[in-house]
Amino acid sequence: xxxxxxxxxxxxxxxxxxxxxxxxxxxxxxxxxxxxxxxxxxxxxxxxxxxxxxxxxxxxxxxxxxxxxxxxxxxxxxxxxxxxxxxxxxxxxxxxxxxxxxxxxxxxxxxxxxxxxxxxxxxxxxxxxxxxxxxxxxxxxxxxxxxxxxxxxxxxxxxxxxxxxxxxxxxxxxxxxxxxxxxxxxxxxxxxxxxxxxxxxxxxxxxxxxxxxxxxxxxxxxxxxx
Amino acid sequence: xxxxxxxxxxxxxxxxxxxxxxxxxxxxxxxxxxxxxxxxxxxxxxxxxxxxxxxxxxxxxxxxxxxxxxxxxxxxxxxxxxxxxxxxxxxxxxxxxxxxxxxxxxxxxxxxxxxxxxxxxxxxxxxxxxxxxxxxxxxxxxxxxxxxxxxxxxxxxxxxxxxxxxxxxxxxxxxxxxxxxxxxxxxxxxxxxxxxxxxxxxxxxxxxxxxxxxxxxxxxxxxxxx
DNA sequence: ATGGTGTTTATAACACTGTTATATCCCTAT
DNA sequence: ATAGGGATATAACAGTGTTATAAACACCAT
Numbered sequence: 001x002x003x004x005x006x007x008x009x010x011x012x013x014x015x016x017x018x019x020x021x022x023x024x025x026x027x028x029x030x031x032x033x034x035x036x037x038x039x040x041x042x043x044x045x046x047x048x049x050x051x052x053x054x055x056x057x058x059x060x061x062x063x064x065x066x067x068x069x070x071x072x073x074x075x076x077x078x079x080x081x082x083x084x085x086x087x088x089x090x091x092x093x094x095x096x097x098x099x100x101x102x103x104x105x106x107x108x109x110x111x112x113x114x115x116x117x118x119x120x121x122x123x124x125x126x127x128x129x130x131x132x133x134x135x136x137x138x139x140x141x142x143x144x145x146x147x148x149x150x151x152x153x154x155x156x157x158x159x160x161x162x163x164x165x166x167x168x169x170x171x172x173x174x175x176x177x178x179x180x181x182x183x184x185x186x187x188x189x190x191x192x193x194x195x196x197x198x199x200x201x202x203x204x205x206x207x208x209x210x211x212x213x214x215x216x217x218x219x220x221x222x223x224x225x226x
Numbered sequence: 227x228x229x230x231x232x233x234x235x236x237x238x239x240x241x242x243x244x245x246x247x248x249x250x251x252x253x254x255x256x257x258x259x260x261x262x263x264x265x266x267x268x269x270x271x272x273x274x275x276x277x278x279x280x281x282x283x284x285x286x287x288x289x290x291x292x293x294x295x296x297x298x299x300x301x302x303x304x305x306x307x308x309x310x311x312x313x314x315x316x317x318x319x320x321x322x323x324x325x326x327x328x329x330x331x332x333x334x335x336x337x338x339x340x341x342x343x344x345x346x347x348x349x350x351x352x353x354x355x356x357x358x359x360x361x362x363x364x365x366x367x368x369x370x371x372x373x374x375x376x377x378x379x380x381x382x383x384x385x386x387x388x389x390x391x392x393x394x395x396x397x398x399x400x401x402x403x404x405x406x407x408x409x410x411x412x413x414x415x416x417x418x419x420x421x422x423x424x425x426x427x428x429x430x431x432x433x434x435x436x437x438x439x440x441x442x443x444x445x446x447x448x449x450x451x452x
Numbered sequence: 453a454t455g456g457t458g459t460t461t462a463t464a465a466c467a468c469t470g471t472t473a474t475a476t477c478c479c480t481a482t
Numbered sequence: 483a484t485a486g487g488g489a490t491a492t493a494a495c496a497g498t499g500t501t502a503t504a505a506a507c508a509c510c511a512t
Contacts, residue, residue: 009479010478010479010480010488010489014489038468038469038470039469039471040468040469040470048491049490049491050470050471051472051489051490051491051492052489054471054472055488055489055490059471060470060471114409115341139415140415165428169421169424169425169428172410172415172425172429173425173428173429173432175406175410176403176406176407176409176410176429177402177403177406177429177433178406179406179409179410180401180402180403180404180405180407180409181402181406183340183402183405183406183409184398184401184402184405189366189398195395198395199399199402202391202395202399202437203395203398203399203402203403203433205436206399206433206436206437207403207429207432207433207436209435209436210431210432210433210434210435210436210437211428211436240460264498264499265498265499265500266497266498266499274461274462275461275462276462276499276500277460277461277462277463277501278460278461279499280500280501281459281460281461285499286498286499
């Protein structure tokens with residue numbers, strides 16, 4: 001490691017400190033939410049000054065922007081970890097469940113992701129730089145959205161879901177329902193964990209059933225035989 | 227008014243200032259979101275000192291808690307303004323649309339309502355005082371929730387929606403979908419206003435269709451004849 | 453009407469926050 | 483080895499919510 005770090009010591013140290021800041025910030029995020037991230041406390045925890053945040057991220061906004069991107073990456077990783085069921089409808093169901101699991105296991109990250117429901121951290125608006133930036137419109141280009149989109153697309157190609165609505169509308173419909181369900185559950189709107197899970201299954205099942213083509217419904221009924 | 231104010235001048239002035247603070251705060255909320263509410267600016271705007279907020283609301287938390295309650299009251303008013311269609315299914319559809327209209331017309335208030343998806347302003351947690359407080363569990367006692375709940379209940383009683391899931395699950399399913407759709411739309415996830423509206427109708431229609439009983443589906447098909 | 457009492461108010465201080473200016477240091481490239 | 487440039491630490495600035503203190507006020511009993 002010593003020789004390797006000699007190649008470009010400065011860049012390595014920069015990256016190391018950048019990740020150290022990100023790690024500490026994410027820990028503070030998980031502990032007390034986005035407001036609990038204080039640049040001063042963060043700096044002292046990492047053993048540097050607040051200026052490090054400005055050189056590495058351009059300020060607090062850039063820092064939480066980086067956390068925001070990491071949240072989407074983690075969600076994408078959770079979705080990618082889902083074994084691709086050959087039955088596209090079941091794969092879609094598994095993806096929805098993976099989304100929920102992510103939200104429940106990473107409530108702070110999830111809250112950060114959806115906290116952009118209006119304030120929109122400013123730095124996340126259509127970056128005119130060509131750089132991929134997971135913001136409002138940009139999210140639809142991110143893997144986390146693309147994975148579910150492709151799964152819906154497959155269902156349309158197989159004739160399970162209709163094509164006249166457009167794939168985007170179908171994907172958004174499922175996304176909206178899943179997101180709404182997770183919001184409710186994280187806010188504490190449930191009598192028990194089992195009740196929340198049941199509600200999730202009933203709702204996602206209903207929205208899929210309501211969108212299905214006649215052929216899709218036949219297939220669903222045959223699957224429910226098991 | 228002069229004689230009337232003589233009866234209890236102090237209380238009247240208190241209430242007047244309380245509402246003045248609330249009005250100014252709501253204006254600041256609409257302009258720049260919850261973070262744009264500064265107690266100092268609020269006080270100077272109303273023509274008093276920051277202490278007024280502490281005597282009237284117990285602090286900033288109490289102030290936004292009051293705004294939070296007002297947001298739910300406004301939503302309830304918007305729902306109550308919906309003419310009660312004798313066909314419960316159509317009434318439910320109109321309620322959902324009224325919810326969306328409220329969210330689009332009052333984005334700041336709506337953002338405040340759903341901003342409690344996790345941070346939960348602390349003061350809004352299950353107030354052990356018997357006082358009705360629209361928080362997590364408490365919201366289900368609020369009119370804004372009750373109106374939609376009763377509409378769903380009516381559908382169950384009419385045999386349009388099944389009873390084996392329980393009314394709460396059905397109501398939550400619709401609520402979650404509508405909320406998710408509004409979140410997406412307010413975050414800017416739509417190509418045009420018409421596209422967003424279409425997506426809203428498709429999704430809410432699908433989730434209702436997916437939940438319907440066989441009798442309910444017949445009724446829906448007959449309604450779609452028009 | 454007047455004096456006492458308790459609440460509401462304004463002022464100022466406190467402990468924070470993010471940001472920025474400045475000056476030092478370290479590292480790299482010549 | 484040395485001049486130059488970017489990163490850093492220190493400190494100051496402009497804010498924030500909250501709190502202590504003391505004056506003003508309204509009310510009630512005498």
